[in-house]
Amino acid sequence: MSEVFDAVVVGAGPGGEVAVSRLAAGGLRTALVEKELIGGECGYYGCIPSKTLLRGPEAQAQAERVAGLSRPALDWPALRDYRDVMVRHHDDSRQVEEYRKNGVEVVKGSARFVGRDPWTLAVGDRVLAAEHVVLATGSQPVRPDIPGLDRVPVWTNREATSLREIPGRAALIGGGPVAVELGHFLARMGCEVTLLVRGERLLAREDPRLGEEAARLLSADGATVLTGRQARSARPSGSGGAVLELDDGRELTVDVVVLGTGRRPGTAGLGLEDVGVPVDVRGALPVDDRCRAAPGLWAVGDVTGRPAFTHLAKYHARVAADTILGKRRVRNDAVHPRVVFTEPEIAAVGMTPAEAERAGIDAAEATVDLAAALARPWTFDTEPHGRLSLLADRERRVLVGAWAVAPMAGEFIHYAVLAIRAAVPIDVLLDDIAQFPTYSEGFLNALEQLEL
Missing domain, CATH: 3.50.50.60 (FAD/NAD(P)-binding domain)
Structure with a gap:
């Protein structure tokens, strides 16, 4: 006999966690299905451990270039131990208990569709049925075909x-x-x-x-x-x-x-083909502008074939969950930040000049040497290096792209993210007052150099 829920979320990575938390808070009877660990790839094998590991060497290198400091020692066992703390020693029992305390039924195992109208899933010896199913099954690494x-x-x-x-x-x-x-x-x-x-x-x-x-x-x-x-x-x-x-x-x-x-969308084994739901040639599940793949079936994050970013999965989950709860949300994920956590960081958003040209945009670009233009790089680093570039649509007088290479670029790139997503007029941006001394001042320098 089926256990009936208002909504079942399959996959407990960041996207799945946002979706199930939002749905449960909205009063729906929810179940969360996860075949491995609550927290998913990002929490245990991706963003969290990688950025934790990168921070030690980053701070060590930065300290060498700070006036009055010398290169500190890096204790690998201590860094490794802290990484283990950050990934909870691959133990999600506390998370499972918290969800259960909040009324979410946590089901461990692999899910497979066995029916629709309502959507029905088999998980081990349990059968779950719901009006709404949210797929947040992530992706798997691609293994290249190299003999041996x-x-x-x-x-x-x-x-x-x-x-x-x-x-x-x-x-x-x-x-x-x-x-x-x-x-x-x-x-x-x-x-x-x-x-x-x-x-x-x-x-x-x-x-x-x-x-x-x-x-x-x-x-x-x-x-x-x-x-x-x-x-x-x-x-x-x-x-x-x-x-x-x-x-x-x-x-x-x-x-x-x-x-x-690269990575491949995680639809294998879900049995989507058995319930008449097609995937594309990559295995991705196409969705509409509400993150809906079929009536009552929703998908968020990597499984949709959109770029494999945790922040996109969380955004998709907000759109899908809010739509299920009766709120009007429209997916608009074309513009999102992209950060590589090197030292210094590499951050980008929106179009490149080549993409703007292909789109028929009459674009203007300005690139600023941050160390030559600003004070902040010199207060931060005795050997500063950094650049910031803006790309603007001359006709619309709005930004369409930006990138930066600098300390904390992953933080201040959000100035450009919001400006592009909201189509803030460049004349408004030019009237901004940036804190001195900060890297964010570089945006005003670049804006003033755009030949519009």
Whole structure:
């Protein structure tokens, strides 16, 4: 016999947690289904552990460039132990108990659709039925088709963010944010790092100058970045590591191969095809502007095929949950921040100049050397480096893109995020009063240089 709920949320990552909390607070009888840990990939194997691990080497490097300070020691066991605290030692029992105290039925196991009208899910020996089902099943890492890769030590983001010891040599396959951040961390921890990038530059989805900045930072850390290169095959080395044969004939011997080759929407095994719900060629579940895939069926985050960002999943969850609760929300996720947590940070939002040109926008761009224009970089750092760039639509006189490379760029990029999302007129932005001395002053400098 089915257990009946108003709403069932499948997947307890950040998107699922936002959805179930909002629905329960709205008075709905809710169930939360999770096959692993409450908190999901981000909380245990992604954003939280990676940013925790990056903070130690970041502070160490920054301290060297602060007047009156010397380079502090980095205690790897202490950093590792704090990482374990931040991921709750992979124990979600407290979270399960909190949800149950708040009236949410937590069901551990893999869900599969077995009916619709109402939507019905089998989870182990339990059957759950609900008018509304929210899918927040995330994504899984893509494993490249390299002969022999299954015979050598390989890490995905899970193993890389759970590491106990720093490897001596690592090959990172990929050139996106995950590969850049992990390469940055490992190199700063003393690992000999080589990045194999199939394309011609790092961060291929961003302005080419950001790829150049990422390559400069990695090179300064001692990492080697090989663009336009792929591993053709892999075989075990005599020391328990891996030998990669590259497509130019060279061989690369490492202790571990780290994958940063993208992610695939997590729809496999849900049985969507059995209830007449199609997915696209990538396995993503298309949704409308309310995050609805079918009447009563909703999807949020990575599973929709939108960029795999935690903040997008949480936004989608707010849209879907509010719509279920009868509030009018429309998904508008074209403009969102994108941050790479290097040191300094790399942040972007909106269009690149190439994208604006393809869209037929008559665009103006201004790029500012923050150290040359502002006081704050010099009060922050004795060897400051940073740039900020703005892209504007001349006809509409609004910003359509921005990027920055600077300390805390992931914080102050939100000035541009809001300006672009709300289409704030440039004349209004030019009348802003920025706190002195801050990096945010760079926006006014760049705005004044736009040739509109």
